[in-house]
Amino acid sequence: MTPDDLDRILSSEDDLAPSSGFARNVMAAVRRRDAAPPALRFPWLRFAAGVAASGVMAAAGTVLLLRSAPALAAMTAPLAPLATVAPELGWAAAAAILSLGLAFAPRLLARR
Amino acid sequence: MPQTDPDAEFVARAMAGDPAGFEAIVERWQHRIVGLAWRFCRDRATAEDLAQEVFLKAYRSLGSFRGDSAFSTWLISIAVNTCRSRLRAEGQPLLSLDPERLFATARSPLCSIEEHQRAEAVRRAVLTLPERYRDAILVYYFEEKDLAESARVLGVAEGTLKAQLHRGRELLRRRCASLDPLAAGASMEEL
Numbered sequence: 001m002t003p004d005d006l007d008r009i010l011s012s013e014d015d016l017a018p019s020s021g022f023a024r025n026v027m028a029a030v031r032r033r034d035a036a037p038p039a040l041r042f043p044w045l046r047f048a049a050g051v052a053a054s055g056v057m058a059a060a061g062t063v064l065l066l067r068s069a070p071a072l073a074a075m076t077a078p079l080a081p082l083a084t085v086a087p088e089l090g091w092a093a094a095a096a097i098l099s100l101g102l103a104f105a106p107r108l109l110a111r112r
Numbered sequence: 113m114p115q116t117d118p119d120a121e122f123v124a125r126a127m128a129g130d131p132a133g134f135e136a137i138v139e140r141w142q143h144r145i146v147g148l149a150w151r152f153c154r155d156r157a158t159a160e161d162l163a164q165e166v167f168l169k170a171y172r173s174l175g176s177f178r179g180d181s182a183f184s185t186w187l188i189s190i191a192v193n194t195c196r197s198r199l200r201a202e203g204q205p206l207l208s209l210d211p212e213r214l215f216a217t218a219r220s221p222l223c224s225i226e227e228h229q230r231a232e233a234v235r236r237a238v239l240t241l242p243e244r245y246r247d248a249i250l251v252y253y254f255e256e257k258d259l260a261e262s263a264r265v266l267g268v269a270e271g272t273l274k275a276q277l278h279r280g281r282e283l284l285r286r287r288c289a290s291l292d293p294l295a296a297g298a299s300m301e302e303l
Contacts, residue, residue, distance in 0.1 A: 016156060
């Protein structure tokens with residue numbers, strides 16, 4: 001097949017005529033779209049209010065924690081001897097959490 | 113918007129919220145858009161479905177039409193992108209022989225069935241080319257070999273389009289090398 005043959009064939013394409021009701025169907029789809037309720041917009045106002053409230057709560061918590069530092073120190077004093085084994089305790093806690101996580105993961109996934 | 117754009121009045125009416133304006137656009141462009149979609153899929157139902165999607169997209173995006181290009185360029189760009197996206201998402205539809213279509217377009221007794229099948233095989237072979245060559249060839253011939261307009265529709269430089277056309281036609285020529293008039297029927301089965 002020569003390039004001229006290809007050119008002739010590709011130039012001589014007869015386009016498909018649309019079905020008789022095509023334009024009517026398109027306009028019906030357009031009207032359906034117009035009649036449909038508008039898509040819900042993202043609730044930016046509520047989102048902003050939530051972020052602001054979270055910020056205020058975080059700030060208030062920080063202030064409260066700083067103000068009650070002496071009281072906290074007194075409360076945690078009995079735990080001071082544990083400081084020497086803190087790394088080991090940390091590892092043990094992490095292992096326990098990991099084990100529990102692995103044990104419960106299949107059940108949680110099965111519920112979905 | 114250029115003053116000479118024959119769609120300007122309908123576009124303005126549609127943008128003003130007049131459904132009759134958009135209906136006029138659909139009436140005016142349905143043949144071209146269905147024809148373009150047909151070239152991308154060679155299946156009537158898919159072509160009309162694609163064309164409907166094109167018009168709906170155009171309707172939704174009318175507000176973004178600034179008139180920097182002709183309305184036709186804008187609309188055909190939407191059509192090409194829609195066809196391209198659909199083919200990427202769903203793959204090329206299974207191409208089958210459509211006897212009604214094959215015989216309906218035979219122009220004269222001189223245009224034999226074999227010749228017609230051969231031409232159809234070549235057109236289907238275009239759809240097997242890599243995307244950039246396929247799009248270049250389909251749009252270039254759809255736009256009646258208007259290189260500048262085809263480049264605008266595809267959003268590429270004219271030089272790039274020329275190179276894509278050259279490479280695409282060469283690939284196509286190699287793929288269709290076995291298509292002689294007598295082998296046309298067998299080739300259609302393979303495609």
